[in-house]
Amino acid sequence: MVQYSRTRLDASFAALSDATRRGVLEQLGRADASITELAEKFHMTLTGMKKHVGVLEQAGLVTTEKVGRVRTCKLGLRELEEEAAWIERYRQLWDARFNELDKVVEELKRKEQADGRKKT
Amino acid sequence: MVQYSRTRLDASFAALSDATRRGVLEQLGRADASITELAEKFHMTLTGMKKHVGVLEQAGLVTTEKVGRVRTCKLGLRELEEEAAWIERYRQLWDARFNELDKVVEELKRKEQADGRKKT
DNA sequence: GGAATACTGAACCATATGGTTCAGTATGTA
DNA sequence: TACATACTGAACCATATGGTTCAGTATTCC
Structure with missing residues (x-):
């Protein structure tokens, strides 16, 4: 299977198709959070959460910024x-x-x- | 990975995350269609299209009914x-x-x- | 400097996804 | 009855997904 250009709509609907990620969005709607905080809240390893955040970021639904050793996640611009x-x-x-x-x-x-x- | 109960929201967003399936929905918005017609329209094998329709049906976005040898697809009730x-x-x-x-x-x-x- | 914290990346695993082919079955038609 | 049509299902394939562990690196704090 060749992977054709994945549109943004593809990416964002795919991002929304996971309950954990929808939860993360809701969470970030209330307050910014670090990867560690999100990982704890959703009972998941840091690495696992980082992947979810990556998916959301790719879809443009979340932005992140690293300051010191902490990466803070915020709702994206879209x-x-x-x-x-x-x-x-x-x-x-x-x-x-x-x-x-x-x-x-x-x-x-x-x-x-x-x-x-x-x-x- | 254990597959936990997939919510309807999971299923429908996943269903919407594919351009072909979104196309099928648009198509069915204009007119009901058989699997064969959809397969031709989207340049795909019958079997391939049947799978897509299956995904849409599972998500409740499409309903189908077989009359004779033809299975007709319609927009779902949701x-x-x-x-x-x-x-x-x-x-x-x-x-x-x-x-x-x-x-x-x-x-x-x-x-x-x-x-x-x-x-x- | 050394320990704790917070992330990062690679590797691995099981299952899902998006497609195919091929071999049926069921139905309509000449 | 025979042939064409329309779907169905199993098997297969490559890649994606959602998770893990483990071994780093970079920062902060004592």
């Missing part, structure tokens, strides 16, 4: 606009699709009523 | 409410966090101005 937009677009398609179905159903109902009237 | 809600919540955290920073910046500015006035 506000998930792109992701929200995608979902919104999907919802529009979904709406359109189901409204269409509704119309068909309405149409059927009207016909039924008409038939009913004919019979009586 | 409108991605849960996902939209999660992202919205994240955006609120993000806002709160950055407003807080803004306040700090404001505060610093005010102090600077005050210092400036003192000096002149």
Whole structure:
């Protein structure tokens, strides 16, 4: 399998598909934190947490800065606009699709009523 | 690695993290389609597309029904409410966090101005 | 200087993912 | 009945993912 250019949307949805990482984002929404703090909070080795932070950072959802020996993680600059937009677009398609179905159903109902009237 | 219960959010974000699958959703937003049609549209083997549809179906984003030898895929019943809600919540955290920073910046500015006035 | 702290990187492991081929089965059609 | 169509399932492959341990390096503190 050749790995084609992974879009940002690919990366961020993938980043969001893990409960630990979503938790980290929530956490960072409340306060910045070091890798050690996050690792403890989520009962995980430092190395493991560092990987998760790496994934979030790659996706642009988190930024980090090392001062002395401590690397501090903060929420990234992106506000998930792109992701929200995608979902919104999907919802529009979904709406359109189901409204269409509704119309068909309405149409059927009207016909039924008409038939009913004919019979009586 | 033990696989813990995968939440629906895990599954749907994972499902959305692939461009082909997002494409399939867009496609189904326009019209229902058979596996064969989707496979052709996305230049992939039937089997490959079937797997993608399986992932989408598992995540509840697509439903399928087999009539005769044709399996027709439709948009699922879920409108991605849960996902939209999660992202919205994240955006609120993000806002709160950055407003807080803004306040700090404001505060610093005010102090600077005050210092400036003192000096002149 | 020496110990503790905080991260970093390499190596390893099991399972998941995204694809393929190939060999069916079931259904529709001439 | 025979052939084409449409899917299904198993097996396989390479790479990714989510975790670990272990052995560093860089900083801080006594």
